[in-house]
Every structure is written in structure tokens, then in C-alpha cells.
Amino acid sequence: MAEGSPAVAKAKPQAQSRIGNGKALLDGVDGRSATMRRYREILAQLKADLGDSPSEAMMMLLRRATTLAVWCEGEEAKLAKGEDISIGEFTSTVNALRRLLSDIGLQRKAKDITPTLKSYLADTYSGEAA
Template sequence: MAKTTSVPKPQGRSRIGNGKDLLPGVNGRSATMRRYREIYAQLVRDMGGDPSEAKSIIAKRSATLAIWCEDVEATMANGGDLDIGEFTTATNALRRLLTDIGLERKARDITPTLEQYLRQNHGEAA
């Protein structure tokens, strides 16, 4: 007999699983976290707005690497050192992750369900 897995009820899910947090135990008001949310939200929009869990995980890792690269670039622009090997490795990893979720922006599917269509065009009786 095959095992089936069920999706936990919202009250049984973690704060990350139910969408209240993106990362565990992180102050969401820090500049880094605000930037992380910006990048992650844009990646989700670019994927059409409803990514699979796997794509969401890849988008989170992409946001992390993007922030790391931005910090390294800012350090370099301010006269600091840049480890070109470390930077190249990170940017190549970022490129591969972004390729996995798709580099092209996808339109969000706004096609109404049959129920929504009937409600809009034939009133509540449908």
C-alpha cells in the first residue's frame, strides 16, 4: 500500500510554511532583510506569482546570493578588496539558480475559474 502525504493544516505549519516569515528568527526590519524581501518578491513576480515550493526555495537561495554579491560589490566600490575567485563562484552559482527558475518573466495567469466566470457573467445564482 502506497503512503500518501498530506499537507498540514495552517495552524500546524511553521511560520515559514504559512507565509508569516521568510527566514527563521530574523529581524524583518533590518536593511538586509528588507532587500532580501524585495529580491525574493520580484523573483516570485517574475515566475508568475505562484511558484512551486522547489522554485520558492531556489528563489530564496538566489536572493541570498544576490545580496552577498551586492555587499561584495559595494565593498569593492568603496576601495575594499574583492576575492575574484569567491565572487566568480558566487555569481556563477547565482546564474545557475536563476536559470533553474527561469530567466524570462512569466505572465501571471489571470484566467478565471469556471466558477468565477459564471459568477461574473451570470450573477450569484451560478
């Protein structure tokens, strides 16, 4: 840490919000609705594409991208049912989503599954010494 920089203390789990401690994705939203289930699916897939360990800043972008994706899917469902949608709003939202996904990185990143030296040695040599 640079000299003179203030240390940032991490909040204890009981002092964090439900969103911050991972118990909720959105404040005050019932997670059982079909829309919320789809939101969780898309968010999980985007996180997996990044190797399941995105930074908080990246999570902010992922949540925004997920919101736009869910909205677009809802508009597409309306269109498929013969309902009118605003093509201008839809196009703007798709463009915003594309830009967010571009910022996030559209390429899938491999998750690091390299074992630690300790686990490798334990797996390799367990049972040989007796």
C-alpha cells in the first residue's frame, strides 16, 4: 500500500447488506419469480464465462448486463406474441448490452484448475508410503 494511503476496512458479514453478503441479488425482490430465476441463470452464466471469480467492479457490470438481457428477452416474448414493442428502445438496449458485454469481454475465460503443489503431492503419493 502506498505511504499515506488510508486502509480500507472490510465490513464484517453481519454489517454488510444482504446484497453484499450474497444472500440477495436485488433488494426487496422475491427471488422465486420466473424473471428472477432467469436473472440468476444469466448472471451465473456470465460469471462462469469469467472463471467464476470476477471483481466487485466486474460484478457491477455483470448485473447491469443481466438486467438488460432479461429486459430484452421480455420484449422479444412480447413481439413473439404479436404485441407491439418500441423498436427504438429495444435497439438502444441491445446496443447498450453489446457495449457492456464488450467491456466485460465476450471471450470465455478458462477457470484455473491447476492443483496446488500440496494437493498434487497428496493425490500422487497417497497410499504409497506404508
